[in-house]
Amino acid sequence: MTITDGNGANSARDVTDALAQLASGVAIVSLWREGAPQGLLVSSLIGLSVDPPRVLFTVRRDASAYAALMAEDRCAAVILAAGDREDAALFSSSRSAGERFASPSWDLPCAHAPMFKGGLARFELRIHQRLDAGANAIIIADILAVASTPGEPLVYHARRLTGLVADAQIVAAAKVRERA
Secondary structure, eight states: OOOOOSSOOSOHHHHHHHHTTSOEEOEEEEEEETTEEEEEEESOOEEEEETTEEEEEEEETTSTTHHHHHHOSEEEEEEOBGGGHHHHHHHSOGGGGGGTTOSTTEETTOSSSOEESOSSEEEEEEEEEEEEETTEEEEEEEEEEEEEOOOOBEEEETTEEEEOOOOHHHHHHHHHHHHO
16 A cells, blocks of 8 residues: 555545445436436435435536536436446446437436436435535535335446345345244
């Protein structure tokens, strides 16, 4: 491990390599901008507060939906399920921006924001605050509506989308308890 002296001795690559080891759920954030759907994949969506109900996520300044998120007040976020990997891949790169909303998995007549029909949890959001965070912006949003269904989440770890892998010992112990 390289310890820095606080003056940035580690490279940006060292930091991103280390942070890539943090497994996190992924979500699609979508919104309308001048009548067209826009969106991006985030691995930073977290619950900020239940009173008032708020979430927080970050967006890179060079993301294709950055300008829209800075200009618009409403958006949606959908926490993705393991089965949503193909849709997530479309939102992970700006090269596939033209294909993102072509799937029948989207509710595009939705007035609030384009809403992905899959996922584990769906949020209608109103942007409450935007904070400058260097190469990123932190978006704090009020939850206006929420719906959820149980299931296995899609996870981002080590720069790839994956599902959860159950520990064999935990699964075996659970089966023993079920039989008892």
